[in-house]
Amino acid sequence: MIFGLPIAFTTPWLLAGLVALPVLWWLLRAIPPAPLRQRFPAVVLLLGLEDRDAESDRTPWWLLVLRLLAVAALILGFAGPILNPEHRQAGRGPLLIFVDAGWTAASDWPQRMGAIKDQLDAAAQAGRPVAIALSHEVAEIGAAAPQWQSAGDWRERLPGLAPVAWEVPYGAASDWAAGLQDADTIWISDGLARAGRLDLLAAFEAKGRVDVLQPTWPRYGLLPARAEDGALVLEALRSGVTAGPELVVQGIGPDPSGVERVLASATLDFSAGAPRAQVHMPLPPELRNRITRFQLQDLRAAGAVTLADDSLRRRRVALLTGTQSREGLELLSPLHYLREALVPSAEVIEDAAIDTLIEAGPEVLILPDVPSLAEPDQRALAEWVAQGGMLLRFAGPRLAAADTGRGVEDILLPVRLRSGGRVVGGAMSWGAPRALAPFPETSPFFGLPVPDDVLVRAQILAEPSPDLADRTLASLADGTPLVTRKALGQGQVVLFHISANAEWSSLALSGLFVQMLERLAVSTRPGQVEAQSLDGTQWVAERVLDAFGQLGPAGAQAGVDGPDLLDGARAAVPPGLYADGDRRLAVNTLGQDAQLAPAAWPVRITPRWQDESASRSLAPYLLAAALILGVLDIVASLWISGRLRKRVVAGAARAGAMVLLALMIVPGHGRAQDADTPEAVIAAASTVTLAHVLSGDPATDDVANAGLMGLSDQLFSRTSVEPAPPVGVDVERDELSVYPFLYWPISDTTPQPSPAAYARLKTYLATGGFILFDTRDAGFGGEGAPSRRLRAIALPLGLPPLEQVPHDHVLTRAFYLLEEFPGRARGPAWVEAAPPNAERAEGMPFRNLNDGVSPVIIGGNDWAGAWAIRSDGSPMFPVGRGQAGERQREMAVRFGVNLVMHVLTGNYKSDQVHVPALLERLGE
Secondary structure (H helix, E strand, O other): OEOOEOEEEOOHHHHHHHHHHHHHHHHHHHOOOOOOOOOOHHHHHHOOOOOOOOOOOOOOHHHHHHHHHHHHHHHHHHOOEEEOOOOOOOOOOOEEEEEOOOHHHHHHHHHHHHHHHHHHHHHHHHOOOEEEEEHHHHOOOOOOOOOOEOHHHHHHHHHHOOOOOOOOOOOOHHHHHHOOOOOEEEEEOOOEOOOOHHHHHHHHHOOOOEEEEOOOOOOEEEOOOEEEOOEEEEEEEEOOOOOOOOEEEEEEEEOOOOOEEEEEEEEEOOOOOOOEEEEEEOOOHHHHHHOOEEEEOOOOOHHHEEEOOHHHOOEEEEEEOOOOOOOOOHHHOHHHHHHHHHOOOEEEEEEOOHHHHHHOOOOEEEEEOOOOOOHHHHHHHHHHHHOOOEEEEEOOHHHHHOOOOEOOOOOOOOOOEOOOOEEOOOOOOOOOOEEEOOOOOOOOOOOOOOOOOOEEOEEOOEOOOOOHHHHEEEEEOOOOEEEEEEEEOOEEEEEEOOOOOOOOEOHHHOHHHHHHHHHHHHOOOOOOOOHHHHOOOEEEEEEEEOOOOOEEEOOOOOOEEHHHHHHOOOOOOOOEEEEEOOEEEEEOOOOOOOOOOEOOOOOOOOOEOOOOOOOEEOHHHHHHHHHHHHHHHHHHHHHHOOOOOOOHHHHHHHHHHHHHHHHHHOOOOOOOOOOOOHHHHHHHHHOOEEEEEOOOOHHHHHHHHHHHHHHHHHHHHHOOOOOEEEEEEOOOOOOOOOOOEEEEEOOOOOOOOOHHHHHHHHHHHHOOOOEEEEOOOOOOOOOOHHHHHHHHHHHHHOOOOEEEOOOOOHHHOOOOOOOOOOOOOOOOOEEEOOOOOOOEOOOOOOEOOOOOOOOEEEEOOOHHHHHOEOOOOOEOOOOOOHHHHHHHHHHHHHHHHHHHHHHHHOOHHHHHHHHHHHHHHHHO
16 A cells, blocks of 8 residues: 555566765756856857757756656656555465366366465465465375475466366365465365365364465356257256356257267256256257267356267167068058158168067167067067067957967066957947057156047956065056056067057057157166276267367276266266267266355355456556657657747648548458458459458468469469459358359358358359368368368359369460379368260360369369468478478479469360361361
């Protein structure tokens, strides 16, 4: 505090320079010395003469004050004044900075790094040794002691600090803290309740003073998605109960072209004071199967992301065929009804052989009215069910007429059956057709509405037994079992006591039939995987999440025992997607039972956070004031000497004109050269102008512009083409027709043009325009992200069929004779395929391609990088090594020259095929 004002200085010893201001005043007054007055009679001869360069005999007092103020502003500015400084209790000795560094710290990690830097600055001023410890580094037994170093050393190591993607318990952190030397502690907390917090706080307080820095904003998390009533249920958590922004949950996955994008979204609404919010997302099966993860929009944390695995995927269902064929009655076959019900929500596999269906790896296998199986098929099917499959059987006339399951329990039937069947509704029947009873709570069909028009006219009866009620999933209104189920090993056997077609009931004609089949398929999904089903399995991580919610390759990691995956994400099992053969299991940062409760600190601890709006550095303002005072000093000195008096008006006019001109020529936005102004369009139309499509990435656009500039220079020096400076164009709004050549660099972040832009591009290509697509990934046609992005962008253009540039294409001889088309990389180039009837003329080394010019050339050799030059004309990037690299750069330049000549002149060299005919006519 200075005189009671809320001002402090980071370098207060510089204020000692203010003491020198009186000495500076004396020096400015004494040097140079004032002139002496000496009377001399001859001086009368000089009276009346005008002195054009007047000089003052001494410095005016106001100019001295101006200069002293400038010096004082410099001294105060370099002293580092801070308005409303943060008041910290002065400390001495070692300082420990302990950071909660689990996934909850990732969303505001830059702010935490800023808080650590502030603490290091304060420790550096006090000369205190510092140690920084992250919570995940000290939670295990036997954690290493912290490294006590200077604040400057730790500042250099800050970029290497990072949070982890899982929840970090304090574990043995209190025992670790008990072994520390005496030190004050700055605890940068995540603000969440966690077991062991009070024990750790007590261990820190036993060593010294403890200050807690804790953000005031809540934490958000997303629980794993689950399937419920045919929809996906997503639930989010928050640590605070105050009103906050709306949260949007997004489902992300590849679109049909393979480009990852947001496929579905929904808004989560937290009610007042509620720590949870839930949203149902009903999605078509095809769309749901594409989603690879869900995430909270604009939240960069692993806990805000949940991965999708086999529990949400489209099921594979097998249908046994070959026993239901009735020629001419396909629409009455049970297989027809089953296909119609299953195809929208499952992948249906059909075959007449049990072993073939089992080898296909289905989750559900359906037997429609199959009375019996051969012994090998029955044994194989029972083994498959015991390993976790579901056998779904339907009754019918064949099963009713057979002896299967009569009096004895069949391993492939859930209950024993009574002889014959039950017919209701008609002469000699047991009564009127029966409706369905409401589904019990223990049934997977619970909650489905039962239509009144669903009636059952015939069924196969189950033989009464003590466990019949437990095995019944659905029944008729009179209590007769309609659907029964039993467990077989890890799988289950389900029987519909009616046929799968409309012969015995109207169930197959209703939407309830589709819903029941979908519920049964859902029941096979491993939503709650049990440890017993994972015993003896080894899972390998395919992709893992980092702390900031980014999904990336797992790299080389050891396999994980199946049961260990159920213990949640941790250091040994980071969150990600794990594979065992064709099975996929997601380990998410948060489990279904996770909670985000705010931390409760003792009364003696008052958490705070960096108040950036309260404290403000005054140094920039004081240094700017010193600069302004210095400029005023120069102007005042020139004014006193008379050098500005005669020209001040003219100078002011010139300065105003320059400012006005500068305002007129300064571009209105960040593009180096506007391509949509009338002047630019007219200039481009009057000369050859090479253009590149703006990608939105300044670095990519700079390289593209430098590449076309280098190519333009080479064209100017080697050919008669004199191009204008290249420009960047926006395909959404710029006029394209004046540019004969467009270079389009493609990356995985290249934006997709709008429909209006595609219409403009199609018109441009149809009227003679040309585009060079460059994925810059050393090849085209691979599975890299730029290649996939190129396919997504080029598909709506309706490009003609492509082929690699043939050896007799005019591009190989438009100016230079070329055999390859390298850039910074060597790879193939693709052009429009030659017409099928293109023939090679007699005596000519190339085919007759007429005047067709390929509208596009596609490749990935980074041609602009090979052409790019700096402002001094030197290459911007290296190409290859040594002399071979320079040779490759030369070939890249030659390809660029051939390319532009090809664009400007077409296939004119192919017209040489007419030379013999022309000479013959001239001879006549």
